[in-house]
Amino acid sequence: MNTRFKFLIYLACALVLISSCKKEDAERPEPAPAIAGLESEYYVVIKTSLLLKPTIENRVDSIVWMLNGQRAANALQYNFQAPADPGTYNLIIMAYNKGNIAQKVIKITTGRYLNWQTTTNKILTLEASQKFTNRNDVKWEVLSASSELYRLSVSNAATALFTAVNKGTYHLKVSAGDLVDTLLITVRQPDRAPSPYIAKVFDYLPAPGQFVNELPQYVEGDTYETMVAKAGKDLIGADANTITLGGWGGYVVMGFDHTIVNVSGRRDFRIHGNAFGANANPRPNAPFGGSCEPGIIMVAYDKNKNGKPDEDEWYEIKGSGNFTAENEPWYSAAVQRKNDTRTIRNYEMSYHRPKTEAASAPAGHIGISDYILWTDNQGGQGYKIKNTYHSQSYYPAWMKDNKLTYKGIRLASNGIEESGQGSYFVLYAFRYGYVDNYPNAHDNSGIDIDWAIDKNGNKVNLPGIDFIKVYNGIDQENGWLGEASTEVSRGEDLHLLGTNIATINQ
Template sequence: MKKIIIALSIILFTASCSKDEISAPEISITEPTGGFSIDKMQWLRIQPQVKNDQGATYSWSIEGKESNTTANFENVFVAAGTYTIQFTAKNQGGETVKTFVVTVNDKVYINKITRVFEYLPAPGQFINVLPLATKDDTAETMRVKAEEKLTANSMITLGGFGGYVTFGFDHTVINKDGNDFVVLGNAFSNNAEPGIIMVSYDANANGLADDEWYEIAGSEYNKDTTIKNYEITYYKPIEEPANATEPEYIKWTDNQKQTGYLSKNAYHKQSYFPYWKGETLTLKGTFLKSTMVKASYWITPAYEFGYADNWSNTDAKSQIDISWAVDKDGKAVQLKGVDFVKVYNSNRAENTSTGEQSTEVAGFKDLNIQ
């Protein structure tokens, strides 16, 4: 019995000493000369140095409202002003708080696309025309041509399923309450050509669209007819058809064990395969069942919400809420803002009257900016 008591005493003493040896976190934040200052709608990132951080939890607050629970601070401010920031680090040894002030400057931004990072359309009837391409063009020269169009709020085509464009802005588009932006297209009543919208923010702060992408989960995202991780390969024709029309023009195969052809119509006589691409072109994404149907004439009614070139630009249903974003596993994500947008054609459908259903992009509107 005596031995048991002694052993318990040793355990309790050791536990008491271990707890006493844990010190409260020590916080060090290097403040720039003149204090922290940032323009509105730009990311402010702060990386504090924390000693004694074993088992620590963190909390950042802006004007008393919690904004982050990570070791590093990351925020984008919608309005100019002076903001009090508080950083709290807590462990078993205690709690340490660091408070400082951030000045957010006012700035005027351009409410449009300011840069195109990549342009890769799928085959279609407006390819090599919108924008104009020649056989001497490359991926880079076509990127520049797409950028010239979109920065002027002029239209480009994405062609058939999977064709895409990636673009950015001179500011961060903030995720506020309600809808945040519109991708401009040329949709009108019963003439939707929906494009899926992907969003990303500059997590690595390098100014490039090379961070994780999130899909805007529109009205079709969870439907049984939607195919995730769809993949299609287009094959360049050996030669252009001699006839004005050709139903079996550009062959395609997909990962659903289907094959078919993109037809050539009499209205567009140029090559429908991008001049600057090789013999095949493989594109991937989420596939949505087309609404194309023939009534008295061919129509393509709009999806309910969440896509580009789906409703007219002035219709509230064309507006996008960043809060609809989901990750690759379909889980909702909470993004404070986005710096990059990617749009790709979600459909593979065509008819003999109007040709293939192809998404067009004609600009961008940030609803935070008047």
């Protein structure tokens, strides 16, 4: 067979193969269009428009929009014009290519409301329309709500802050005399569900105390940054461990991954401690007490929305003893025992690093009485005692400063020796408003954000909070028990956990 004839045979075979491949390609169906970038429901204010711009994946020959069964448009996008009267519309978008059709059904509701959208546990800033400019009688109110777990906080006549725990629709009204606007806020779930527990520790500095350098454990070479990280490892999440704040003023600053909503009439969050009741108090009919070491609470919300408690204003949670302890059920007994029952606001105390670290107390002594020198802004001074049960340094070992100064409120001394022999100390609980003051399961460990006050002592109307600071509010030595030291463990958003605790009206 000559070469020319062979070539013609090969060419014929190739043509047959190409023809076969083209036939298979023609018979193989192409991928169907996929419609994305559109919600299943929309709310549109009457006499306004909504431009719908879908994202179409794969090749498309035609796009058809059907409104209430009638062809409305053939285009890549569709501009819905809301009529003058409220109503509900069924919109279908259909995308075609050869042998394929894809469609998406959309419900459009029109009404007379100004439309706002947000996600759960996020603060939304609402602004009144221009017709309310220069009006000083503007009022905001909620007309109806999908859930009672929400907060509307009015900051001034022109703006209000709104946040909700649950998704749904919330109808609001802003008015001034005969002027009225009605708002519809649609609250959706975020892409990532928030955690009910502490998500971040920003700062940690305990004051000298018997559990310092142990809870959390200090290791040679640790720095401020590594100890903050250790505190975070202990406190973040559901399975939190316990850290100490040491003596008076020692603190920790924590944050959540969302805003804890300030729900009216309910307590909003709880920070665990290790408080417990006394089993054998020799005083009959004594109020609740045992190991109650109250930590004072400060709160803030992320006003500048940068995720950090930097320039945001801190507010004080007004606990029952923040101004006086005279109404506490143990107050008269504390006076009789000659406790220091003063409440001192704007208090400052400085601790001085000890020159030497003795491992144990002298024979016959319960501790080293002249261990850590302290001075305060009231002209007082004294020493923190090192007891026989904890021999490590009580001064934060990672701090290079030889003097540490703390500021805040010093509460009345709540520890009373009840045996008369120096052997049975009972630390009594304040009525409400603190950390490590009641057992974690007790309702009085819950905190209401509505108890917050500003630096001048005025109540504030916060929509919610993102950050919490806790510091030890007690300066007291309790014999062989050592100093009162606030301990902190798991933090909880009570609303996300479904825990309903009624508040106490101050």
